[in-house]
Amino acid sequence: MEQRIKALIIDDEKLARDIVRTYLGKYSSIEIIGECTNGFDAVKMISEQEPDLIFLDIQMPKLTGFEMLEIIDNPPVIIFTTAFDQYAIKAFEVNATDYLLKPFSEDRFADAINKAVKQIENESGSDKKLEGLLKHIENREEFLERVVIKSGQKIFIIPVNEIKYIEAQDDYVMIYSDKGNFLKQKTMKYFEENLDPAEFIRIHRSYIVNIMYVKQIQLVEKETYNALLHDSIKLPVSKSGYQVLKEILEK
């Protein structure tokens, strides 16, 4: 007999978990390895138990479903179960990973399971689809309010107003904040697009700075500027960065 599919249910409402559990009862090929009530527990559970399939709510205490996905290493196949239709993109329903709008029928649930099972059986391509989904969702969201970082076993949630500046480091960025410095696997472009441009400015190819922390702009030599932060850190400012910075600071 084939190995059973390991499924994890992540939702902060018991009744919502119950209905998934009940629906899943008919599938002998799927085994429920656990339930989580929040993003923190889920991150831990996923890294320990490595489920094949997760049922994921979006709005949860501590970490939202999306924030949770950002920090897990090998995301399993995901079926979102949520009341938020603004994140649903109908087009993705024909793809492997599914998006169930609460309340959902048993038939609709069966469709989702079929897609997920197919995806698990021939694994290729699943990551790409998820990435596509995430990208779309991020674009629709308003500006970032917080950034989630996993460092070792610890998870840090940093409100964006505590970020001092962001530095490019190859495929990663280093986030300098009041709480410490954190490496995150995202691009500068991502932060440039998702942080509020009234608060965060790309002052240089390698730097995005929070204007709340900028004390002054210093002229180093002709047409070369530095941004001096309140804790006397100096960041280089490019020509175009200088223009933007000047405009915003003059306001």
Next chain:
Amino acid sequence: MGNPFIKNIKIFTVYLLIWVFISLIHNIVIVFLLDVKLEQAFTESIVYNTLYFLLGISLWYTVSYNTLENYTPVKIFINHSAAAVITSAIWVLSGYYILINIFNDDASYKTYLFNSGIWRFMIGIFFYSITVAVDYVIIYYNNFRQKLFRESELNALVKEAELKSLKYQINPHFIFNSLNSISSLTLSNPDKAREMTIKLSSFLRSTLSKNEKQKSKLVEEIFNAKLYLDIEKVRFSDKFEFIEELESECKDMEIPSMILQPLFENAIKHGVYESLDKVVIKLKCGPEKEYLKIIVENNYDPESVPRRGEGIGIKNIQQRMKLIYNQDNLVTVEKNNGLFKVNIFIPR
């Protein structure tokens, strides 16, 4: 409110024109009926009417201090009688001395002035009465307009609160999750599913048929809020608890409508939704000095990162309380050690 005869150019102009008109009549009367010489009549009317023109402006101050809010009608009548006598006396005498000095060598004019003193005094009383009456009309008209303005502002704020609440209550997160709970209960506990359906229905009904009242009884407000809390309770059965401690004085008291509901919504949104621990929402009410104090408090996870848009609901409540009771600081917020507390003081 400042003196409208000085501050309001329109009122000032009308007032000035009235006095020009009175001077003219004055002139005509004494020239044709009393045979006063034209030059003397002209001077006299200018002097006396300019004097009253100025006195009349200052009468505003006696009127604005003698309102029904400050004194009893009898006291006001006495004050004004005294003021009328004094004002008229000052007016007649000062006019008399000015004119006597100007026409010092005309004995017949001086006699005429002296003899007409009593008549002038009567006219002074008459002017006083008219001026004061007009002042009162202006004051009450202004108060009336202010009241209308405040009422319309209040209505706008209540509408805003209702709209926000409505928007919140019929948002997908609340409605669809509640429906999902019902869907789940139909499988596990049909009786409870039916109960939840009824709760959700009565809650939606009460939400959609909000009446226009500015104030309602505390118990009614609690009843509506409880419909909402009951539904959240089904969703998060063991995650929160609602406790109410009302002293007997509070049961029948009237409070501005829709001020409690947003506070409970806040407690659920920022407390229950964001916390892993059990959240206790407490409603307390009891007398404190000349107020009835209502407290809504809940514990929350201090580590949860605050989201934008927080505190807008509370600001609305603060504005409304200020407009209704004409008093500042009736709503205070305390936030420490993971306890969020809103105090509302209702004047008795």
